[in-house]
Amino acid sequence: MTKVGVIGAGMTLFRRRLEETGKELCFEATKMALDSAGLTRGDVDMVVCGTAPDAFDGVAMKGEYLLDGSGGYRKPYTRVFTGGGTGVFSTIAGWWHVASGLADVVLVVNEEKMSSCQPHPQSVFAHIWDPILDRPLKPNLVWIFAMEMNRYMTVYGVKKEDIARVAVKNKRNAVGHPCAQLADPNITVDDVLNSEVMAWPVQRLDISPPSDGASAVVLASEDFIRKRRIKDRAWISGVGWCIDSTMWTDRDLVFPEYVARAAKHAYKMAKIDEPRRQIDFAEPYDPFDYKELHHLEGLLLADKGEAPILTREGVTERDGKMPVCPSGGLLGVGNPIAATMGMKIGELFWQLTGQAGKRQIPHEVHTGVSQAWGDLMQYGSVVVMRG
């Protein structure tokens, strides 16, 4: 199998509403990623596009729609979609194009424009529910998070204030991110606990916002990286993905087994048998604050029910023993679903190549893991990268 490295990354601002079209956002992120790798579109063999449900943009065949902006014109091009898991999964799809020996250079471009859907993208989220079992109850997407969070809190006796610490940490970390939508240097645990109750136990500041944005990364084979003498690269050393049943009312929501399976696959590939010792930092998916904790446990970086304790003890702060979401995550930078690749894969690349600027982890880091999550609480995608 060919060794694959990430050699460039780019992203647009993340905002509730951006003026540019999806295609224009893709062009900006893609151009930035190519420029940062010192490549042109001519160097690119194949392109992978990641983007979530067509209904957000109101354009079916969204992959085709975004093609020109993604640099895929007249090239082998594939759109992939695994719900919120797309943010990490599209890079896995890009990886296998190169690892298989089929391509030397692959562009991965992710886009989401949620503001087009009026008055709020929430109405489109309704389409994910089972039409017979769930939809007659007129569910709101926040319900599933509230139910999962409540189960997690109740089984392990987790206090809401320990969960709120995640929102505080990530929104503060995002202060150093030039694209951030919801960075806040002064936010406190009390702000989160006093914010509007939306669907208890979920409150306003427990949630990441809907956003517009695009991000892109460039992947290349070891041969190509050597021949072009590319210095800034981070190697993809493990990948894993797994999905559980859509019958989500048939399983205990307290632990994301599918994330654990994806992580074990990625760790085995990366020859990691003691993840807590061998992984230096993590970018788990944090659309809600408790999800970061849930996913740290799924990633086997904390024992079951232990992630809130690690957070309280400061272990997951940027200068802690195992920094988590040093980018600011979805809670701080924003949540344009697939485009969150900018914080998950992009941040691993920037941290591992020492380019994260104000967000740079102050101690040396060699191995990072990123993870995304989606669908009806059932999908996990995991990538391990090394400097």
Next chain:
Amino acid sequence: MTARISRWPGVELSAADLNERKVTQTRFRPDAKYAWSAGEAMSRFLAELQNGRLIARSCRRCERILFPPRMFCEECFRPTDEWIFIQDTGTIETFSVSYLDTDAKRIAEPILVGVVSLDGASPKMGMMHFFGEMTKDEIRIGMRLKAEWRPPRERQGSVLDIRYFRPLRKGEQ
């Protein structure tokens, strides 16, 4: 290269920019309607709801009683074997107290909603539904419940033939 990049593209708009048409834009309202045939398992499930009963399917190989019922076992990947009635009593696995309606609009009187695992089905197997005859302060995980059915002539073969699940009354198990 976040440390080396000076220009981050993107022009932010406000809600007013769009709503008051301050930016050039175009609009479209889809007219999409759907009718789903319920299929083999769900058709029987919905018919039994109309009869005031909950029905599951068994898989002989993994010995699970599968609810909601399906015609094949996703674990053993073989057809399921028999129809089995289960009870309309169960346990709250998790819940939410929602101040959001389906479109994320705020509502004053919260909706109590969650997952109820049902007696007679395999452990943890259940459905999402509403909870009633309890306050938001009384509801808790582990609470024992029974279905509150609509009167027979009001039932339509829908999960809404159960109005909600309510706490067990004296003498109920």
